[in-house]
Amino acid sequence: MSFPTDDEDADMRGSAGEHSKRALSDEAAEWFIRLRDDRLGMRHRERNVRWLKESPAHIAELLRIQQVYTVLRAAKLENRPPGPGQADSNVVELTPRALPPPPPKRPNESRVRSTLTWKVAASVACLAVSLLLGFIVKAAWLDRTLETELGEWRIATLTDGTVVRIGPASRLRLSFGDDHRTVRLLRGEAMFDVAKDPSRPFFVRSEMVGVLAVGTEFRVSRHGGEDVVAVTEGTVAVYRDGRDEVRGAVSQPAARVAGATGGVPLTAGEQVSVSKFNRAQPIAKQKVNVDYELAWADGWVTYEDKTIAEVATEFNRRNRVQIVIVDASIAERRLTFFRGSATDPESFVAALAVSSDIAIVRDDPEVLRVELNAQPQSQTRSQPAPISGPI
Numbered sequence: 001m002s003f004p005t006d007d008e009d010a011d012m013r014g015s016a017g018e019h020s021k022r023a024l025s026d027e028a029a030e031w032f033i034r035l036r037d038d039r040l041g042m043r044h045r046e047r048n049v050r051w052l053k054e055s056p057a058h059i060a061e062l063l064r065i066q067q068v069y070t071v072l073r074a075a076k077l078e079n080r081p082p083g084p085g086q087a088d089s090n091v092v093e094l095t096p097r098a099l100p101p102p103p104p105k106r107p108n109e110s111r112v113r114s115t116l117t118w119k120v121a122a123s124v125a126c127l128a129v130s131l132l133l134g135f136i137v138k139a140a141w142l143d144r145t146l147e148t149e150l151g152e153w154r155i156a157t158l159t160d161g162t163v164v165r166i167g168p169a170s171r172l173r174l175s176f177g178d179d180h181r182t183v184r185l186l187r188g189e190a191m192f193d194v195a196k197d198p199s200r201p202f203f204v205r206s207e208m209v210g211v212l213a214v215g216t217e218f219r220v221s222r223h224g225g226e227d228v229v230a231v232t233e234g235t236v237a238v239y240r241d242g243r244d245e246v247r248g249a250v251s252q253p254a255a256r257v258a259g260a261t262g263g264v265p266l267t268a269g270e271q272v273s274v275s276k277f278n279r280a281q282p283i284a285k286q287k288v289n290v291d292y293e294l295a296w297a298d299g300w301v302t303y304e305d306k307t308i309a310e311v312a313t314e315f316n317r318r319n320r321v322q323i324v325i326v327d328a329s330i331a332e333r334r335l336t337f338f339r340g341s342a343t344d345p346e347s348f349v350a351a352l353a354v355s356s357d358i359a360i361v362r363d364d365p366e367v368l369r370v371e372l373n374a375q376p377q378s379q380t381r382s383q384p385a386p387i388s389g390p391i
Contacts, residue, residue: 151318158181160181163193165191169187190220193217195215198250204220226274234254301341311335315345321368322367
């Protein structure tokens with residue numbers, strides 16, 4: 001049996017209001033045939049669940065076809081070879097097998113059989129509904145999406161006990177099975193405190209890298225064509241993009257697994273940055289401040305020796321309130337040190353305003369404009385003190 005392409009499969013989607021009854025029946029029949037094939041992959045099964053969720057009519061029609069199939073099998077039909085004069089016909093008639101005549105019925109036997117038949121049919125229908133609902137619940141457990149808005153932080157505990165701290169404007173898709181735990185980081189950043197389970201490796205896929213872990217703590221961020229992986233505890237194996245999720249038991253340490261499978265081992269206090277603009281460049285390890293990473297998990301960001309423009313960009317991608325640097329001379333200034341809440345851009349511009357030649361203008365509730373102060377220093381009003389460390 002050949003499976004349809006994504007475009008062909010998209011033609012099967014729809015609701016009962018968009019298709020005729022015949023078209024809906026055809027869709028349900030096609031899904032029934034697919035679902036009976038043991039080779040049908042999880043991707044197509046998940047699409048079937050989405051198709052079922054679109055309308056109760058989809059579930060009802062699939063159940064009806066299942067019942068028709070059950071009745072046809074119970075009828076014990078067989079092929080009858082064509083008779084005289086039918087050699088050119090492509091119609092094969094189905095006739096019931098010859099069965100011995102039934103014994104004489106006792107009084108009320110037909111009523112008893114009728115009642116029993118309805119009970120069996122009802123049981124089959126209930127079982128089918130239970131199986132469908134069970135599969136829907138299982139698929140919902142296997143395929144979940146976690147998402148945060150701008151300025152929102154979220155902590156989630158997954159079904160395996162793994163704790164995920166999700167940064168603002170992030171989106172993750174989870175796919176857990178009996179032999180794997182896979183997370184796709186579609187955008188943003190997240191820190192994973194992975195629950196140990198050697199029989200189900202934990203694999204995070206981003207745009208440029210894949211990270212394999214069993215029980216450790218690390219952060220993955222995806223922004224602007226660059227992926228960054230930083231480890232705060234344990235060891236992970238980092239791979240370049242294109243690798244599928246890892247399935248099956250991992251009995252060796254992550255460092256050994258990385259060496260045997262073309263990955264790069266990364267231990268606590270190390271990070272790697274991979275850019276799509278330098279695909280040919282080998283993965284290079286860098287040192288990372290573990291304390292800063294752990295502070296990030298609590299919503300705090302720390303920057304050392306960064307330009308004002310670089311830090312403003314980091315705040316802008318996490319928050320609705322945007323920082324606009326008007327003058328290039330301000331944007332190019334370097335900050336010795338800054339620490340503040342990742343969702344509080346006001347604290348950052350307040351620290352900038354300590355300089356007498358910098359003014360903060362807010363004529364839009366969601367825009368903080370940083371520009372040169374044209375007023376003489378003697379006429380400038382006192383500015384608020386910096387919220388964190390020296391600049």
